Amino acid sequence: MLACQQASAVDAESETGKATDQELIFLCQQGDRDCFRLLYQRYQQRVRSTLYQLCGSASLDDLVQEVFLKAWKGLPKLKTTKYFSTWLYRISWNVATDQRRKLAKGKDRTSLNDKIWDKELNEPKLTSRESTPDLMQLHYQDLVQRGLNNLSFEHRAVLVLHDLEDLPQKQVAEILNIPVGTVKSRLFHARNSLKKFLEQQGISL
Amino acid sequence: MTNLHQDNQNNLVSFLRHNQPLPPNVSPHLEQQLINSLEPHPKQRKLRFKAAWTVPRAIATGFLFTSVSFSLKTPRIALEPKDLENFLVKNWHNTLNSHSYTVTEEMEADWLLPSVVEPQPALAVSVQ
Numbered sequence A: 001m002l003a004c005q006q007a008s009a010v011d012a013e014s015e016t017g018k019a020t021d022q023e024l025i026f027l028c029q030q031g032d033r034d035c036f037r038l039l040y041q042r043y044q045q046r047v048r049s050t051l052y053q054l055c056g057s058a059s060l061d062d063l064v065q066e067v068f069l070k071a072w073k074g075l076p077k078l079k080t081t082k083y084f085s086t087w088l089y090r091i092s093w094n095v096a097t098d099q100r101r102k103l104a105k106g107k108d109r110t111s112l113n114d115k116i117w118d119k120e121l122n123e124p125k126l127t128s129r130e131s132t133p134d135l136m137q138l139h140y141q142d143l144v145q146r147g148l149n150n151l152s153f154e155h156r157a158v159l160v161l162h163d164l165e166d167l168p169q170k171q172v173a174e175i176l177n178i179p180v181g182t183v184k185s186r187l188f189h190a191r192n193s194l195k196k197f198l199e200q201q202g203i204s205l
Numbered sequence B: 001m002t003n004l005h006q007d008n009q010n011n012l013v014s015f016l017r018h019n020q021p022l023p024p025n026v027s028p029h030l031e032q033q034l035i036n037s038l039e040p041h042p043k044q045r046k047l048r049f050k051a052a053w054t055v056p057r058a059i060a061t062g063f064l065f066t067s068v069s070f071s072l073k074t075p076r077i078a079l080e081p082k083d084l085e086n087f088l089v090k091n092w093h094n095t096l097n098s099h100s101y102t103v104t105e106e107m108e109a110d111w112l113l114p115s116v117v118e119p120q121p122a123l124a125v126s127v128q
Helices: A002-015 A021-029 A033-055 A060-077 A081-105 A111-122 A135-150 A153-164 A169-176 A180-200 B002-018 B030-036 B042-073 B081-112
Strands: none
Touching (some): A021 A033, A021 A081, A033 A060, A033 A081, A033 A153, A033 B030, A060 B030, A081 A153, A081 A169, A135 A180, A135 B002, A153 A169, A153 B002, A180 B002
């Protein structure tokens, strides 16, 4: 099903005259940087959003850059180019996990940074989507962010990839390298925890 | 019950999607910075390495070939008297020996067996 979706996306791209992902990947494998720029423009928003939900805004640009640098280095070895997006999400997951380990070790994080980190995570930001800030929406965003932070890293990853990034369970399982059954159970627990948290904050769904 | 549960799940997911925290705006220089920091792939590196070494390799090979062929064609000059002596002994010894031997042999043969038998004057005694 996933392959069908990807194939149809590829066909749609071909019809509109845009280079398909597979064409771009093939050229990138030959060392074409301009094609890699196009791939970056296509995927950076998704990568950025995922990393932000998993790691917060601290050194987000560095993490995004690290993901794409790893992708560039690994591209010549990528044989099944139609799974590029899964592969890229997997790199993002690995980078996020590494970052989390670093933070846990306390190498990159001082007590001052802790405060900044928490503050960043707890303060919703005004982005380009919000030209006129809606206070209620800012409040809801804040709640969602806090709710996500209350989840364990593994549960958060499943919820972010499946519910926010809209990826199918099978693809989430491939990205995180876990069975589909584990994805389902983690998703169930993550949703329940988040729902409880939101209800405690006065939101009934 | 299942439908209610499913509805709850859908409500939660749509709420999350609608209110998901958005990442801060991307730095305008990030893209160019990333493209600038891309290193060439190992294949390209190998090709570049090969291309860079092609000319020096060709020059070195040519020089080696020329020097070897030149040294083969040019007669070697003996600088030391010993070398010269060895050279002469090695190259001319057999030739001289064989020639002198032949000459000697011929001379001996000539000496031992005269090839022309000269008519000897008959001893005649005339009684007068």
